[in-house]
Amino acid sequence: MDKSTLFGRIDEYEPQLKRIAQDLWENPELGLHEEESAKILISALDEEGFEIETGIGGMPTAFIASYGDGEPAIGILGEYDALPGLSQDVSANREPVEPDGPGHGCGHNLFGTAGVGAAIAVADAIDAGELEGRVVFYGCPAEETLVGKTYMARAGAFDDVDAAITWHPGDLNTPRLGSTNALNSLMFTFEGVSAHAGGSPDSGRSALDGVELLNTGVEYMREHISDDARLHYAITDGGQAPNVVPAEATVWYFVRAPDREEVERNTDWLRDIAEAAAMMTQTDVTERFLTGCYDYRANNVVSDVIWENMQEVGPIDYTEDDHEFARDLRETIPEDRIESNLANVPDELYAEIRDEALYSDPVQAYDEDRQSHGSTEVGDVSWIVPTGQFRAATWPVGAPGHSWQVVAANGDFGKEGVAFAAKVLAGTTYDLLADESTLEAAHDEFETEIGTDAYETPLPADAEPPFDVTTMGN
Known part of the structure; x- marks a missing residue:
């Protein structure tokens, strides 16, 4: 043949x-x-x-x-x-x-x-x-x-x-x-305390405030990353009603750059901002790493x-x-x-x-x-x-x-x-x-x-395929 x-x-x-x-x-x-x-x-x-x-x-x-x-x-x-x-x-x-x-x-x-x-x-x-x-x-x-x-x-x-x-x-x-561009895809979920936004806002701690402060910090971060790098996000959970202090809120981030090294560097910076946002709002933040690619x-x-x-x-x-x-x-x-x-x-x-x-x-x-x-x-x-x-x-x-x-x-x-x-x-x-x-x-x-031993998976050892995430990503 x-x-x-x-x-x-x-x-x-x-x-x-x-x-x-x-x-x-x-x-x-x-x-x-x-x-x-x-x-x-x-x-x-x-x-x-x-x-x-x-x-x-x-x-x-x-x-x-x-x-x-x-x-x-x-x-x-x-x-x-x-x-x-x-x-x-x-x-x-x-x-x-x-x-x-x-x-x-x-x-x-x-x-x-x-x-x-x-x-x-x-x-x-x-x-x-x-x-x-x-x-x-x-x-x-x-x-x-x-x-x-x-x-x-x-x-x-x-x-x-x-x-x-x-x-x-x-x-x-x-x-x-x-x-x-290489990429990391990860979510940050903030957890606060629910309260009546009109009657007793002082007894609540807004998870949405944590998300918004994280996003604000990223806007200032953009000035100091390379021209080819990208950070973009979507708030996937921001609360249910304006008169309820949100006890939970989630933001989904893509971190892109021409190589893995810069992606990892910018991701670490993003994590620092998330922790700082949690401190400022007296909330807790957790990360879910979805995927990363070269x-x-x-x-x-x-x-x-x-x-x-x-x-x-x-x-x-x-x-x-x-x-x-x-x-x-x-x-x-x-x-x-x-x-x-x-x-x-x-x-x-x-x-x-x-x-x-x-x-x-x-x-x-x-x-x-x-x-x-x-x-x-x-x-x-x-x-x-x-x-x-x-x-x-x-x-x-x-x-x-x-x-x-x-x-x-x-x-x-x-x-x-x-x-x-x-x-x-x-x-x-x-x-x-x-x-x-x-x-x-x-x-x-x-x-x-490239070299025969250059590849290391960007996925954390405990990362699992995100079966619940079906929106477009590339």
Whole structure:
């Protein structure tokens, strides 16, 4: 079996991949609660003879599916969680299927499905004697809350593969080389004393005052952190009524910075402010650490193999009907939002794609020196093994992720991108398994840039997966 046969296997399997993607789209599930989504993907892999291990990192919807024996081993990452409040029908008008229900506004119904298709095609190549080693599919839950891969990494899930590859739906077909911000996600709960706010405020101690003083202290802290660092918060519990002194209040913080060291330094400062706020209000404060992740470091050798395969696979074959629906969706997006989403595109490429509803030709990476202020727990994997990732054009050019327009696209023409992504993943895996020198070069780069013992989990020993936290996070 050569790569043309490999790609042909994905073409044969494409109708089933589209059905899987549609099933996931029609049954969106929030992070750490993707019971049916995980079952669907596991079933497809189990039917092909993969060895399945579930419950990774204490998460019932996290799993590992392996095929083959020995070394080398290449990991393919897959995600399948949805986002809250983004339910949407396949329509160019805002039409929720279920009011306030979840929806696949980040394309994870396509994401995990393509990885499954790629893993099955590589398994066929192993059976045919074309490849030696193993292909490992990682079922990663709760990416939107930046939980899945961090808890899987703490459990050692990625320690026995030689490289990892992944992708993400988007508006262009291009490798991703830029870095991301590392992050800590934690909550502070203040406990005070309830009292009648009008009749006897002196007998109460306001937990909400503690939260507000913490937030005020952070506003002054911002002046003295780096330009690329970020602190943002939401008060998740601030009391029930204005005439009752709140006995309990909670604030949720994200602490971001270009590397773990600065994240930890700023988190320690944040903790100091929380303690000071508790002292000033005569309340008590406790911390709940939800998750933490590393900055993403692209491996250039692996990324080059991804780019070679993207060119080999070629553009996604969208129909005129697909382009027409994409144009209809794009017309509902304000022009300033489209411009904002294309702000980092080079001028020459911008001129080429600005007026296109769909642009499916492969585009060479243009973000090598870019520091994204967002975060992803693919970063943790990239600090454990050489890692590469890419985007694939499954929604309209300039459309913002986490939007109802993207949900509509992912339930319609976005499914045409599944086979493209699967072929790039499968072809990259094939090349890394077949060419020992390329894999060695990837490891040489990894050891030089990161080091084999650099990763330490950011999770405290007593941290548990936050099953009650389902809001978006990355």
